[in-house]
Amino acid sequence: MTDRTDSSNQLFQNAAHLRQAVGSVVVGKSEQVKIAVTVLLAGGHLLMEDVPGVGKTVLAKTLARAMDTRVNRIQFTPDMLPSDVTGVAIYDQGNGKFDFQPGPIFANVVIGDEINRASPKTQSALLECMEERQVSVDGETHRLPDPFTVFATQNPAEMEGTYPLPEAQRDRFMARISMGYPDREAELSMLESRDGADPLNALRPVLSADDVRAMILQVQQVFVAPSIKRYVVDLARATREHPAVRVGVSPRASLQLLRAAKAAAAIAGRGYVVPDDVQQLLKPVFAHRLVLGNRGGRQQHGYTEAERVVEEITAQVPAPTGA
Known part of the structure; x- marks a missing residue:
């Protein structure tokens, strides 16, 4: 230890x-x-x-x-x-x-x-x-x-x-x-x-x-509790079901979000991931991967709109409160 x-x-x-x-x-x-x-x-x-x-x-x-x-x-x-x-x-x-x-x-x-x-x-x-x-x-x-x-x-x-x-x-x-x-x-x-x-x-x-x-x-x-892993998967699935999104994030994105959250935890001096580690990285990790529908104006990019979609998803998907 x-x-x-x-x-x-x-x-x-x-x-x-x-x-x-x-x-x-x-x-x-x-x-x-x-x-x-x-x-x-x-x-x-x-x-x-x-x-x-x-x-x-x-x-x-x-x-x-x-x-x-x-x-x-x-x-x-x-x-x-x-x-x-x-x-x-x-x-x-x-x-x-x-x-x-x-x-x-x-x-x-x-x-x-x-x-x-x-x-x-x-x-x-x-x-x-x-x-x-x-x-x-x-x-x-x-x-x-x-x-x-x-x-x-x-x-x-x-x-x-x-x-x-x-x-x-x-x-x-x-x-x-x-x-x-x-x-x-x-x-x-x-x-x-x-x-x-x-x-x-x-x-x-x-x-x-x-x-x-x-x-x-x-x-x-860095340790990741099962509830955190389920949270990451729920967030990824929410991008695929959002009405403004034509193509949601890939399983690769889920894995990279988890890896980034582990790095964020380590940089903060912790040996375990908390929901805030995931939430603070959602926009940087998810937004550029989203392919938006008509609401985004430009299907291939629209980063401002994509970030707004990520904000909606963050608010809608409940974060875990315990391990």
């Missing part, structure tokens, strides 16, 4: 150090930083959507810089090919064999910048990577590093030169966040701190790859 308590305290402290380090650069976005760290420790992938210039890429780069891990950045463009992401087998005349040259996806942290500027064909190259942590090329399977996470940014779908993310791609992201404009004080602070040197350049890692791996494994040991 003592060893488990000590490790829980260590995870709590490490997560706090990570959030503090990221918050020293990304000012005024504590909730977004918290969700990003939660997704990381849950072993998931994060999608950040908003208009250009509000700090999506900065958040991804800062979180990556705060960890001593291998980081690659992929700038998605319309002319990219799937092999530009995963890698390609090149014939070596010397040994008469094809040698696999890994692409930029082979990193612990992959920053996918403006992911929806790539064609759906190129986007699909990420499906196997994100779900199975592997790449298959020419009949051979290559494992990705551990830990492995994707922090992807995208501009709103109505902006010029973008492709909407397919449902299968959106479903691979554990959570989606919107950065939003900073408040007045945060924007003033940004102007002062970035008037000279970029604070990101002064940031030093606070966690190693081994630390992150250990934290992810420890999150998996």
Whole structure:
């Protein structure tokens, strides 16, 4: 029991150090930083959507810089090919064999910048990577590093030169966040701190790859009562039965909500999940997966309407009051 308590305290402290380090650069976005760290420790992938210039890429780069891990950045463009992401087998005349040259996806942290500027064909190259942590090329399977996470940014779908993310791609992201404009004080602070040197350049890692791996494994040991699991399933089923929703969330979404809730509990210093852990993550985990009907206006997106639907479901589905 003592060893488990000590490790829980260590995870709590490490997560706090990570959030503090990221918050020293990304000012005024504590909730977004918290969700990003939660997704990381849950072993998931994060999608950040908003208009250009509000700090999506900065958040991804800062979180990556705060960890001593291998980081690659992929700038998605319309002319990219799937092999530009995963890698390609090149014939070596010397040994008469094809040698696999890994692409930029082979990193612990992959920053996918403006992911929806790539064609759906190129986007699909990420499906196997994100779900199975592997790449298959020419009949051979290559494992990705551990830990492995994707922090992807995208501009709103109505902006010029973008492709909407397919449902299968959106479903691979554990959570989606919107950065939003900073408040007045945060924007003033940004102007002062970035008037000279970029604070990101002064940031030093606070966690190693081994630390992150250990934290992810420890999150998996967080206790979830049967009543909490039933609550997650009831919430997921409610999205499939809501009159405004054409396609509700998948079983994968239920699993990822549970994993994210376990990470949230661990970050809060608890070894067990409570209903509030689930509720605070419902919008980030569920909303981007919903395909709305006519009430949503735009069937493929409509995040504001989708979040309102999630709010209705949260209010309608009773939360457990005991184990």
